Amino acid sequence: MSETNGAIETIDFVTVVYEHDIFSMKLQARSVARNFRGDDIGRIFIIVNELAPEYCYSLLQRHVLPEYGRLISKVEIIPMTRMMRPHVRISGLKSQQALKLLASRLVGSRFYTALDAKNHLIQPSALESVVDLKSKKARTHKNRRNRAPDKTLMEALEYFQATPTDFELPSTAPFTFHAASVRQMIDEIETREGAHFDDFMLDRGWGFTEYSLYFAYLLTKETGPAELYRFASRNAALIARRAPAEGDAFNEFIEGLEANPVMTFGIHRSRVATLSEAEWDKIIPVWLKAELFDDAGAAKQFLSELTQEARSKVS
Template sequence: MRGSSAGEGVPRVMQTDRSPRPLTFATITYRAEDTLQLLQARSMALYARGEDVASIIVVDNGAPAMSRRTRKRLLAAYGPLADRVRIVPRSALGADVASSGWMSQQVMKLAVHRLVTTPTYVLLDAKNHLIRPVAVDDFLAADGRARTGFQSYRDHPLLPRVQKVLEYLGLDPTTADRFPPTSTPFVMHTDVVAALIADVEASSGRPFTEEFVAADLTEFPLYSGWLLRRDGDFDGTYVDDAIQSPTIWGGGANRAGVERAIAEAKERDAPAFGVHRRALNRLDADTAAPLADFLTERGIVSGPAEFSALRRAFRWQYGSEILRARVAARVPSRRA
């Protein structure tokens, strides 16, 4: 794609009117994350203002599909926002993204723009939970630019993924020294995603999903890198103001890691907080105690007893998903 004249004729996305715009929130989820998605729904019911939420799209990337009981419970958890929630199967994004898996999940974060009717959408992972009242201006500047931070990927574990995208786009490798984040919450401009997908398809001569997988791309670096190549800088789309979401990752699933993430969230008045599924699976009762207290304080769970019950349900879901994946890997394909 190096020689493509990407984005010719596509205007920058900076908005000139300063009126608030309601947002679409989108999450791609699957069975191992049903409990995390429930907590996210509760957090949005508590902390997302109704006038700021145009739509909430939950894409079910699981096999089996979300049960009727789980759907009903999830919708109820969204409370006053329930009438704006759409729980859709992955096939709703188009036949070309109908398969499950990690790569297709990345594609879905871009393909979901087909269901978005607002100028921008905020991508969440199921691990993200709101922890204080939020409004549009927590995600967008007054002129419509997305809030984001910049960081160096020189010593980051995702450096190879970022560099692969930069090479694909024909960008200088040193671009990775100051590059937007590759984590959620992540704000995307709907028209930019549409133009990006159209350009990749035109340049490669094949459907976006096929090209994405064949080139071994990564969703957020591709979006940001394509913008940089189109515009020459990030100034028209991003304002340097990171959306804070301290996260407990699998490698930090110990008491010190939990307490550190909570302290960071409080110190920075973060709008969101993250608990990765691997971390939640690894936490024992003692290590999880500060997290239970924090989520209780923020009203997302009723107390440590409910948190323990939810954690048990999650660990069952997580274990079942791993077992399904192992069985699927051992069963030979029936295709001719």
């Protein structure tokens, strides 16, 4: 374990991947190696979300593991079947959600940060970027809500009979979980349901996500999320499926990245192949500033690989 006399010494990282995530993972691995203080990392778990993981293993060995450099001894590739039984008729997204929570049974740090393959670090970062060492709370932000909770949260609130609040925890990666709370939640659900957690998550047709379920569970506790989280400004930026839109909105997004530096940046797979050359010309300097590439030529070569990956599986 990485906690001694109450101190938080390391953070574990968890990323659930598919075959088509390899070049995205290549960039993530490089960014962690170059931009996160190595001594602050406990373990790096890559969970392969494929029923037949062998091909993905070979791709990770060839393209991703070398990018971790001196951190490679901290990396462990885990097949999904080590954590749950195969659910052949379930979408990869649903199994990904379950795996992020089941990862709490693997980690040794008090908190662990779940990443998606598309997330990469663009600022020099360390343990204190993720955890407030004085309060021993994870850093996050509040999503203020001025309307009724969406369906995913409503189902989770109803399941736990929790009272909604005027805010939510983030609902996308990167997300830092309190490992013991996740393990406790899973244990309580398995006792209540008389079933394995993955059967509960995948076979019951629930609409909630990993994030809404965890948030609703924390609301059932007397102190709620405030016991575990220190709320501050948003520390991640994402080009999502539809936002920012083209034109002025996109330009303002990039300008915001420059004015308000964040720890992680990401581009949704569906946007990679549709961004214009002019838009990529605005993204590449972000990568260069983060020292993820030596020059624009190397960045553009990687971009062609990433775009190919977004359009089809890698070979």
